[in-house]
Amino acid sequence: MKYFVFRNFTVEPLFSNFAAEFSGYDDISEFNSDSETFVWFYNLSLNPDTNLQISEIDHFYDKINYLINRIPATKDFYIFTLVDLFSFKWQNSDFSLDSRIAEFNKDILSISKIKTNVKIIDLADFVKAFDRESLINWKYYYTSHTFINPALSEKFQAWFLKKTNAIISLRKKCLILDLDNTIWGGVLGEDGIEGIKLGNNYPGNCYSDFQRYLAEALKNGIILAICSKNNEADAIEAFEKNPNMVLKMSHIVAHRINWNNKPTNIKELSKEINIGLDSMVFIDDNPTEREIVKEAIPEITVPEFPESPYKITSFFRNVLNDYFQIQKLTIEDVSKTILYKENFIRDNYKSEFTSIEDYLKNLEIEIVVKRADKFTISRIAQMTQKTNQFNLTTKKYTENDISRFIENGDMVFCGSVKDKFGDNGITLLAIVTFDSKTNIATIESYLLSCRILGRGIENVFLKFILNQVRLKGYSKVEAYYLPTSKNGQVSDFYKKNDFLVIEENADSIRYIRELDEEIEIKSYYKFFYEES
Amino acid sequence: MNDTVKTIMANVFRTDIKNITEDLNQKDVVFWDSLRHLNLIVELEEKFDISFEPEEISEMVTFKKVIYYINQKLVK
Numbered sequence: 119m120k121y122f123v124f125r126n127f128t129v130e131p132l133f134s135n136f137a138a139e140f141s142g143y144d145d146i147s148e149f150n151s152d153s154e155t156f157v158w159f160y161n162l163s164l165n166p167d168t169n170l171q172i173s174e175i176d177h178f179y180d181k182i183n184y185l186i187n188r189i190p191a192t193k194d195f196y197i198f199t200l201v202d203l204f205s206f207k208w209q210n211s212d213f214s215l216d217s218r219i220a221e222f223n224k225d226i227l228s229i230s231k232i233k234t235n236v237k238i239i240d241l242a243d244f245v246k247a248f249d250r251e252s253l254i255n256w257k258y259y260y261t262s263h264t265f266i267n268p269a270l271s272e273k274f275q276a277w278f279l280k281k282t283n284a285i286i287s288l289r290k291k292c293l294i295l296d297l298d299n300t301i302w303g304g305v306l307g308e309d310g311i312e313g314i315k316l317g318n319n320y321p322g323n324c325y326s327d328f329q330r331y332l333a334e335a336l337k338n339g340i341i342l343a344i345c346s347k348n349n350e351a352d353a354i355e356a357f358e359k360n361p362n363m364v365l366k367m368s369h370i371v372a373h374r375i376n377w378n379n380k381p382t383n384i385k386e387l388s389k390e391i392n393i394g395l396d397s398m399v400f401i402d403d404n405p406t407e408r409e410i411v412k413e414a415i416p417e418i419t420v421p422e423f424p425e426s427p428y429k430i431t432s433f434f435r436n437v438l439n440d441y442f443q444i445q446k447l448t449i450e451d452v453s454k455t456i457l458y459k460e461n462f463i464r465d466n467y468k469s470e471f472t473s474i475e476d477y478l479k480n481l482e483i484e485i486v487v488k489r490a491d492k493f494t495i496s497r498i499a500q501m502t503q504k505t506n507q508f509n510l511t512t513k514k515y516t517e518n519d520i521s522r523f524i525e526n527g528d529m530v531f532c533g534s535v536k537d538k539f540g541d542n543g544i545t546l547l548a549i550v551t552f553d554s555k556t557n558i559a560t561i562e563s564y565l566l567s568c569r570i571l572g573r574g575i576e577n578v579f580l581k582f583i584l585n586q587v588r589l590k591g592y593s594k595v596e597a598y599y600l601p602t603s604k605n606g607q608v609s610d611f612y613k614k615n616d617f618l619v620i621e622e623n624a625d626s627i628r629y630i631r632e633l634d635e636e637i638e639i640k641s642y643y644k645f646f647y648e649e650s
Numbered sequence: 651m652n653d654t655v656k657t658i659m660a661n662v663f664r665t666d667i668k669n670i671t672e673d674l675n676q677k678d679v680v681f682w683d684s685l686r687h688l689n690l691i692v693e694l695e696e697k698f699d700i701s702f703e704p705e706e707i708s709e710m711v712t713f714k715k716v717i718y719y720i721n722q723k724l725v726k
Contacts, residue, residue, distance in 0.1 A: 130685050131692070258688070261704045268692045 122153035124185065126160045131268040135275050143263075146181050149189075156189050158182060158197040161265040164204050172218045175200065179222060186233060192518035194235050194285070199223045201241045203254060203265060234496065234517050237285050237445060244277050284443035286503060286516070290419065292393050293335065294384055296402035297346040297353060297375070301329055301365065303427060306348055306356055316362035321427035328430050329364035331438075336369050340442055343391065344373035345383045345400070380407055381414035392568040394506060394604060399441055448497050479642045481537040483573060485546070486646045487582060490530035495520050497544050498532055502563060505547075506604040508576065509565035510597070510611065523549055528562075529590075531583055535570050545570045548583045552592065559587045561597040574643075580615055581637045582645055588633040596620075599627045655716060658697060662690045674713040687711075694720065 121138040123129060124146055130138075138157075139150055149156070160178055165171050182197065189195050200219050230236040245253060248270070255267035266274065283289070298305045302325045303315025315322040316329075336342055342365075346353060353375045357367045367373075372390045374383035380402075388395050396417035402408050403423045412420045419441060424433045490498050499517040506512065523530050533546035545567035551560050561583075566576055587595050597612050601624075609627075613619070617629035639645065652672075659674075660667040663681040676682045682690075691707050694700070694716070700723035702710070710716045 128688075131689055134689065257701070257704060258692075261707065262688050264688075268688060269696055271689075271692075 120154045121157050122149050122155070123157040123159055124149070124181075126163070127265040128263045129159055129266075131264070131271045132266060132274045132278075134271060136278075146185055151190065154193065156185070156193060156195045158185070158195070160198070160200070161203060162200065164259075166206075168208070168212065168215050171215055175218050175222050179225060182226065182229075186229065186236065189235075190518075191233070191235055192522055194237060194516065194518065195233075196237050196239050196282075196285070197226050197230070199226065199238060199240045199242060201245050203245070203250075234492075239278075239281050243281075244274060247273075280440070280443060285445045286514075288503075289444055290340075290399050290441040291397040292341040292343060292371075292391065292399070293332070294343050294345050294387060294398055294400045294418075295332070296404070296407070297344065297348055297356075299403040300401060300423070301325060301332070302356075302360075302363075306352055311352075311356045311359050314356065314360065316360060322362065324427035324430050326362060326364060328434055331431070331434050333364055333369060335438070335442070338442075338444070339447055341371050341391065341393065342369055343387050344370050344375060345380055345387060345402075346373075346375050347377055347380075348375050350375040380411050384411065384415060384418065392507075392571075399437065401437070446496070448500060478573060478640075481539075481573065481642075482644075483575070483642065484536045484644045484646065485533050485575065485579065485582075486536070486648070487531055487533040487546070487579075488648045490520060490524060490532055494532050494544060498530065498547055501532075501544070501547050501565065501567070505565045505567060506602070507568050508571065508608055509563075509605050510561070510608055511563055511600045512565075512602050512605060513563055515563075523551070523562075526551070528552060529586070531586070533579055535573075535575055537573070542567070542570050546575070546579050548579070550583065550587055550595075552590070557592060557594065559590075559592040559595045561595065564597070576611070577615060578639050578643045578645075581639050582647075584631070584633055585636055585639075586647075588636065593633050595631050595633060597629045597631070599629070600625065651720070652717060654697070655694070655713075655720065658693050659690060659713075659716075662686055662693055670713065672713055676711040690716075698724065700724065 121133065121136055122141070123133060123138055124141045126144040130140060133140075139153065141149060144160075162171055162174060165174070178200070186195065200222050202215060202219055205215075226236075227238055230238050253267060253270070254265065255269065258264045258268055262268075295301055298307075298314075303321050304313060306314055309315075316326050317323065318326075332342060344353075350373075354367055357363055357365070372387050374387055376383070384398070384400065385395070388398065394417070395415050399419045399421065400408070400411050401421070401423060402411070408420050408423070411418060421433070421437050421440075424430055488494060495517050498520050499515055502513060502515040502520075520530060528549065528551040531546070531548045531550070532544050534544045535542045535546065547563060547565050548561060549563040551562050553560070564580065564583075566579065584595060597617060599609060599612060601609060612627075612629040612631075615631075617631040619627060620630050621628040656667055656670040659670045663670075663686055665681045669679070669681070674682075676687070687707075687710075691702060691710070695702065698720060700720070702719060702723070706719050710719055
């Protein structure tokens with residue numbers, strides 16, 4: 119069973135499309151510990167006595183604490199915030215229940231900051247889309263003990279799925295933006311730099327707000343790129359000279375401003391910034407362009423753009439809610455857009471050298487390898503969930519799965535790469551398990567972020583790992599490749615690194631390599647190993 | 651209308667429409683449990699834009715009764 123739901127009302131209809139089991143009403147004494155994820159979904163009872171409602175919240179909090187100590191720390195525990203659905207006041211000046219609810223919600227949020235397996239889901243975010251009368255159906259409250267109208271089940275499940283997707287981080291990565299009538303009003307080629315609509319008056323204020331949201335999206339780890347039919351020089355001049363532009367060219371990771379067709383441009387952008395087409399969202403006011411892009415690139419997401427400028431803000435907030443929700447940002451998410459820029463400078467630098475060896479020597483590459491610990495675990499889990507291309511097995515792990523590997527004595531290596539142009543943060547990951555009976559080690563996961571490719575790091579990191587496995591006393595290491603639609607580029611990675619095929623079929627290739635002696639690593643890669 | 655109701659029932663009960671006979675009775679089958687009964691009523695109310703009273707809901711335990719109460723509402 120995927121979910122085990124602790125509840126004090128009938129919530130089954132709200133989970134009917136998910137594999138879920140339910141506790142007895144307000145019964146926390148028993149639960150199925152085989153469930154993948156636990157859910158706390160309680161609502162205040164209907165009680166005319168406000169003081170009794172407040173003490174009920176105290177009990178909720180005690181019960182949650184009891185459960186946190188009993189649910190395995192390796193399993194996720196989703197806690198819904200409390201919303202006063204049956205809200206009723208005897209005196210308008212009495213806010214005692216409201217403050218107790220706010221306090222409860224603050225307390226569970228604090229727990230989630232200490233316990234990594236606790237994730238908060240804000241029920242208010244669902245409730246706000248409905249009026250009170252449609253939220254509660256009194257007939258079903260009294261006949262079936264529901265608190266949310268079962269007629270809203272479909273909507274609830276769609277919403278819940280988005281929230282859980284945000285927790286396991288299935289969000290898109292990049293926004294591709296058109297310019298004319300999209301991030302500003304009017305057409306640059308006709309209206310001129312001063313004539314495009316931006317600023318404090320309608321409709322310019324709509325586009326200015328849109329740009330403010332885009333600039334903030336960047337701070338939240340969303341990559342911005344431009345694809346527009348315009349003269350490149352004119353467009354860049356508009357960014358520099360129009361005083362009302364909120365977005366600057368420095369916010370844009372890559373752009374294609376020319377008269378080529380958009381699908382070609384978008385595919386080039388995808389290569390340049392190394393982000394799959396299925397992680398991109400294309401925003402364009404022109405329905406024909408949207409159709410052409412949709413037709414040519416089925417993987418990309420193309421939302422309908424509103425016709426009236428005053429609808430753009432709400433449109434964009436919906437886009438963010440639908441495709442870019444995230445539970446918690448990591449440092450890597452935030453600095454990602456800067457990192458992509460560094461890569462661009464690095465590539466230009468490459469062309470100044472005659473041999474790749476000279477280039478690598480001059481980069482002053484430093485690779486810091488660490489064993490996973492509580493500081494790196496969230497980044498590691500995130501990497502397994504997000505890395506699709508340079509990933510040999512594409513197994514997705516939660517923070518708790520990673521903890522389990524560490525507890526079992528397996529080795530979880532993560533590495534960060536630095537050179538004279540910048541620090542890429544943690545971008546390397548390898549998980550090696552050990553079977554002491556057969557004396558064979560197995561590489562369960564081997565992956566690295568595509569933004570560090572092009573410096574031979576994928577090969578030296580593997581060599582380094584193999585040397586560590588050998589030092590542990592293992593002379594044989596197995597590895598395997600599981601093909602997906604995206605990881606074709608690594609199909610012969612192990613073969614290139616002197617592994618031998620022992621089994622091959624359509625779904626997987628198994629390899630083995632003997633570890634007789636230490637593998638040499640070129641001296642211009644400087645390794646630092648912190649065993650912790 | 652019988653066919654519409656049969657389709658709804660088959661969906662809610664997650665069973666083949668062949669199993670939804672005119673003689674269907676809640677006590678004879680396992681797929682018509684109390685939770686699915688609730689889902690069925692919610693679906694019917696939505697589909698026909700009607701609202702059943704609790705007394706009627708507890709009566710609607712055979713296919714014929716379901717049809718009977720829907721008809722009653724639609725006539726009004």
